[in-house]
Amino acid sequence: KEKVEITKAQRALMKVIVDAYNRHKIPQDVAKKLLQDQYSAEENFLLLTEMATSQVQVLVEFTKNIPGFLSLNHEDQIALLKGSAVEAMFLRSAQVFSQKMPNGHTEVLEERIRKSGISEEFMTPMFNFYKSIGELHMIEEEQALLTAITILTPDRPFVKDQQAVERLQEPMLEVLRKLCVLQHPQEPQYFARLLGRLTELRTLNHYHAEMLTSWRMNDHKFTPLLCEIWDVQ
Numbered sequence: 001k002e003k004v005e006i007t008k009a010q011r012a013l014m015k016v017i018v019d020a021y022n023r024h025k026i027p028q029d030v031a032k033k034l035l036q037d038q039y040s041a042e043e044n045f046l047l048l049t050e051m052a053t054s055q056v057q058v059l060v061e062f063t064k065n066i067p068g069f070l071s072l073n074h075e076d077q078i079a080l081l082k083g084s085a086v087e088a089m090f091l092r093s094a095q096v097f098s099q100k101m102p103n104g105h106t107e108v109l110e111e112r113i114r115k116s117g118i119s120e121e122f123m124t125p126m127f128n129f130y131k132s133i134g135e136l137h138m139i140e141e142e143q144a145l146l147t148a149i150t151i152l153t154p155d156r157p158f159v160k161d162q163q164a165v166e167r168l169q170e171p172m173l174e175v176l177r178k179l180c181v182l183q184h185p186q187e188p189q190y191f192a193r194l195l196g197r198l199t200e201l202r203t204l205n206h207y208h209a210e211m212l213t214s215w216r217m218n219d220h221k222f223t224p225l226l227c228e229i230w231d232v233q
């Protein structure tokens, strides 16, 4: 039986990531807002663009706190942010969707999202992902590390020094692996399942531009930041 122990240095790294993650969590209020009222497709689209714009800004702040990130080549820093922003958005959405809510609220939230204006064909992959994240019952350390690992994906388009990114991602993966063994001793495959979600996340990445342009309304307006991130307009 492997004796797994998180070293002092690994605990320190985890603390930095979790503190940054908690400091930069975008307000949970999007779920509350959606539960309060039913909005038109136009209002929902505006809500998404507002939430997404603020989430990208928050993501940049979180990323700056990842040890070593600011020492990377500057173009590579941009390439990593551009390459991971949509995945981080879906990961955040999944975590918001899976958070504990009073009875029946998750069902109302799901209904509101189904009727929000996103075209039907994207609902199944999106909710399959949300439910597979929910089933993992991740603790916040796992959520924070998974977000950092997603950002530090070496093979994003246009990344020049992939080895430098790997050198930052590997220690995160090692801490997460140990954390999973300690948190879920009965489930030796838990870490592998967690990483499998990142593969599912990439498929959602595929759909995102079409999800936006097919939103049931005319004249989709995007903020300049989202035009950069969302490959639209």
Ligand SMILES: Cc1cc(Cl)ccc1OCc1nc2ccc(F)cc2n1[C@H](C(=O)NC1CCCCC1)C1CCCCC1
Pocket: 026, 030, 031, 034, 044, 045, 047, 048, 051, 052, 055, 089, 090, 092, 093, 094, 096, 097, 112, 113, 116, 118, 207, 208, 209, 211, 212
């Ligand atoms: C992230 C994303 C990308 C594309 Cl292309 C399309 C869609 C989408 O999010 C779907 C989605 N899944 C959700 C699950 C729970 C939840 F509370 C809100 C959710 N949303 C959208 C949202 O506000 N997401 C933000 C959440 C915080 C982080 C930044 C993003 C709302 C916008 C209003 C119309 C109902 C969907």
